[in-house]
Amino acid sequence: MKSQFQILSFLSQYQPKTDADxxxxxxxxxxxxxxxxxxIIFSPEHTDNIIDAQSFxxxxxxxxxxxxxAKYHTLVILGNCTTESATIVGALNEDKIDTAHIQISTNELEKVSEQDTQKFQLLLLSHNLQFNPDSMSLEAKYIxxxxxxxxxxxYDYSIKGIGIxxxxxxxxYDVELYCYFIYPSKNENGDPIKGSVGYSMHERNIVNLKGYIFEPLLEDEKRFSSDDGISAYRRLKRELEKENKIWKDKIRRIEPVNMRAEKGGKYWYINDKMKVVQEIDKYTPTSQMRYLCGNYFINYDAAVEMLGKFNELIRDYLASKEWPKL
Structure with a gap:
């Protein structure tokens, strides 16, 4: 089975044999x-490469x-592929990876196991290499x-997402994210797979350095994808808003869309005596600072519960054998 990226890159080299094809x-x-x-599905320019539906x-x-x-005497990674030939863009050579381009017949290739695939991806990481779908070659890995x-x-672009x-x-090799959005896709049967969003501030086991390729979202000169970085970032924020959440970039925090009370409204905070205190938000610098620090609750019960968690953390710290170290 093939990903959308693999299908479109393959067909971009062909013209259909007939209108029916x-x-x-x-x-x-x-x-x-x-x-x-x-x-654009097929080659936009004239080509002698013709394909029918059965061959596809x-x-x-x-x-x-x-x-x-794949395997060609050793483990390799492929660039452009047709029905008859494939271009090797990276090959394991003892403990190194050769990046010279070599075109061979597909009859000379063998399929490999998922274990071998992960092994080669780990080797690419150890050699600081990644696959560039634009140039169909290996380049320095972006960390x-x-x-x-x-x-x-x-690697096959069947999963694509945005994150921080x-x-x-x-x-x-795990990459922890504050939040992320993975675009909708389809499975091999054509059934839709919904997009997914996460915003726990500690999103683990979503992406990793070994099996994923990363690109800077807002630096066009360093990004090889055709995606508009600003539009993608806006998409992430829209998906968060659907969950009633917002990413505050300057303070690096996910918070509710309407976390703060309206001017003149009530809120509660925890004072320096570890007591829950009610206040009226007059949008003063003091209230603004409490909001920015997160010491700001529009629900009394939530403030009391958080105070209990603070007290429990302090008790555990004082009881620790490592005291006064944390």
Whole structure:
């Protein structure tokens, strides 16, 4: 089975044999991919490469696609692929990865296991390499910085999303996100898969350095995807708003859309004597600071519960064998 990226990159090298083949292939893609009427499917220029529906289906079921890990004497990663040939853009050579482009017959390739695929992805990471779908080649891997807004994709581009990086864990390559949105897609049967959104401030096991490619969301010169970074960021914020949440970039916090009371409204805060106190929000600097610090509650019971959690943390700290260290 192939991802949308692999299908479109494959067909961009071909013209359909007949109008009927065009209709059948296009109908197949529309069922299995989330494409728009403006999506360019076949080569926009004249080409001698012709494909019919049957050949396309055979490739879809058993052929090789761009970014796929395969075996050619050793583990390799593929660039452009047709029904008859494939371009190797990276090959394991002892403990190194050669990045020279070599075109071979697809008959010389073998499929590999998921274990071998993960092994090669780990080797790419150790050599600081990633697959660039624009140039169909390997390039230096982009490692996101903490607090950076990013686009992310898995290797066959069947998963695509937006996120904001909180932390990176070198021991297991996990990338922790403050929040994220993964775009809707379709499974191999053409059934829709809903998009997903997360905003816990500690989103783990969503993406990792080994199996995903990262791009800076708001730095066009460093991003090889055709996506509009600003539009993508707006999409993330819209998806959060559907959950009644908002990302506050300056203070790096997810909060409710209407966290603050209207001017003249009541709120509660915890004072320096660890007591819950009611106040009227007159939009003074003091109230603004409490809001920014998160010491601001429009519900009395929530303020009391948070005070209890603070007290429990302090008791645990004082009882710790590591005191006065935390």
């Amino acid at each position: 065009r209709d059948m292939i296009t109908g197949f893609i529309e069922k299995r991919c989330r494409i728009t009427p403006k999506t 289906l055979q490739w879809y079921e058993n052929g090789y696609g761009a970014s796929e890990i 996101p910085a903490l607090n950076e807004k990013i686009l992310f994709h898995n 990086v909180r932390n990176i864990y070198p021991d297991n």
